[in-house]
Amino acid sequence: MNHLEEIRSKISIEELVGSYVQLKKAGRNFRGLCPFHGEKTPSFMVSPEKQIAYCFGCNQGGDIFKFTQLVESCDFPEALKMLADKAGVTLPKTSPKESNKRFKTVEINEIAVNFFQEELEKNEKYKKYFLDRGLTAPTIKEFQLGYAPDSFNALKTRLKEKGVTDREMLDAGVVNQKDMADQNTYDRFRHRLIFPIYDHQKNPVAFGGRIIDQGEPKYLNSPDTPAYNKSMVLYGLHLAKDAVKEKDMAIFVEGYMDVIASHQAGVKNVIATSGTAMTEQQLKLIKRYTKNIALAFDQDSAGMEATMRAIELAELAELNIKIVQIGEKDPDECIKEDPDTWIKATENPVSVMDFYFAYANSKHDKETMEGKKGIMSIILPIIKLIPSEVEQGAHLNRLSVEIKTDVKLLWNDLNKTQTQKTYAPEKGQVVAEAKPLSYNREQYLLGFILKFPEFYKIVAENLIENIGADPVTETFYKTMKSVYTLEGPLDVDALKAALEAGEREKVDIYSLLIDEKYPDFSEEAAEKEIRSLVRSINQKNIKQVQKQVELSIRGANTAEEKTQLLNKYNEILKLATKVN
Secondary structure, X not given: OOHHHHHHHHOOHHHHHHOXXXXXXXXXXXXXXXXXXXXXXXXEEEEOOOOEEEEOXXXXXXXXXXXXXXXXXXXXXXXXXXXHHHHOOOOOOOOHHHHOHHHHHHHHHHHHHHHHHHHHHHOHHHHHHHHHOOOOHHHHHHOOOEEEOOOOOHHHHHHHHOOOOHHHHHHHOOEEOOOOOOOOOEEOOOOEEEEEEEOOOOOEEEEEEEEOOOOOOOEEEOOOEOOEOHHHOOEOHHHHHHHHXXXXXXXXXXXXXXXXXXXXXXXXXXXXXXXXXOOHHHHHHHOOOOOEXXXXXXXXXXXXXXXXXXXXXXXXXXXXXXXXXXXXXXXXXXXXXXXHHHHHHHHOOEEHHHHHHHHHHHHOOOOOHHHHHHHHHHHHHHHHOOOOHHHHHHHHHHHHHHHOOOHHHHHHXXXXXXXXXXXXXXXXXXXXXXXXXXXXXXXXXXXXXXXXXXHHHHHHHHOOOOOOOOOOOHHXXXXXXXXXXXXXXXXXXXXXXXXXXHHHOHHHHHHHHHHHHOOOOOHHHHHHHHHHHHHHHHHHHHHHHHHHHHHHHHOOOOHHHHHHHHHHHHHHHHHHHHHO
């Protein structure tokens, strides 16, 4: 067994896809929302029998290696390494690992994580910072927290000992240089508490460093590297994703300490946006695990702005949004003072409109005219964004009770209200659901044959050849006929072996198409459908050729040519009579 087959034997397609997509049983297969394009009706199928996953809406998918390449936006060597690590398979020494910049960056970060942890263990003074913040030793170890010593070359020296070059350190973002002309490099993180940042595959991809004394910036983060793009990483997701799936909800907080404190308190479905405002890519990532999110950002002006922007983004991503309310404190402070308050708040998040009403009432006195105006200035623009007039009416009725105003007047004010979203899709970005791709009759017939190969004899005896061919499936039908002639009954494995690599994977996809479109079809129903498809394909092809010959007759240059074409036309008419 080679290493590819060993990986396949240890990782099932349903287990792998299930870590990204919520799957539901559909007969012998599983179905879920496609992770590659936006859709409301699931068209993404996973076949344990065929060990493939495929979307019949965007025509994307394949085996475990192809799926990983697509969902992680990586090349084959990287997908191979990810799956080998997951399966516990040692790759041959010929693996391209050493030449891949992403892998090298992760290797360098692994060395750095260990180095920073060792330095923290040697410096009780700085370990005490974490302990004083309420963290326990096991939590410090779980999140692999560390300390970067006050030195320009401490980490650099360790990496040099491991054979890492200055160029590789620069690419990984663990060292700096003053400018391109200055060849000297120095440690990026110095005299800082270190928070390693992992991607969802448990690879250390970056670091956050908190200043210990006075200075700026308070937090210094790694730059973008071959392994790290801050807009695509969620801090803590590698430890939270199982809890997110179990709870069917992801709770977003702002800071590293918020995540760590929450996990220690037992609320483990908590993640942070990794030092950046929430992004579309992060929401797309979390959507693999759940469609429900709750926001627990700070309640200051910056936190409120981040919350409102996140709400708009989440609505575009068609996620269900709620808000965790804990007053003016941030999660870390709340947990330190009273963990039960945090736990109860996360178990009972409020709706978005409840959040806005509570916020507006906390900022303005609804008993004064100025206060009423202030509340309206917050609430009306939000209501204006709601497409349903019924829902708008419900919220306006609530507002009318809150500020003791006639609801008819509020409708008038709503019509005058201008909305200004804090977020707009980038130019050219498509946010609508992708249109499903259609399949032709020849492809459906192939699917039925491959699922019920015993009925290929019907096709061999009845499908009229040489009167027109479908370019998409022509190779399939020719190869199928050759295999059938040699083998007798159609052997699907022999067909796979006879096809080119690019066509081979379509054998399982066409068969899965029937599972998706015709679930639980009996053999009797399948035979009937095969005969119907053969008849309709014959009729279509004859009609096309008939039109072509009619045009040729009109353009014939000689009497002899016209006679030959008329004879051909009569033969086509006889065929048409047989298939009608």
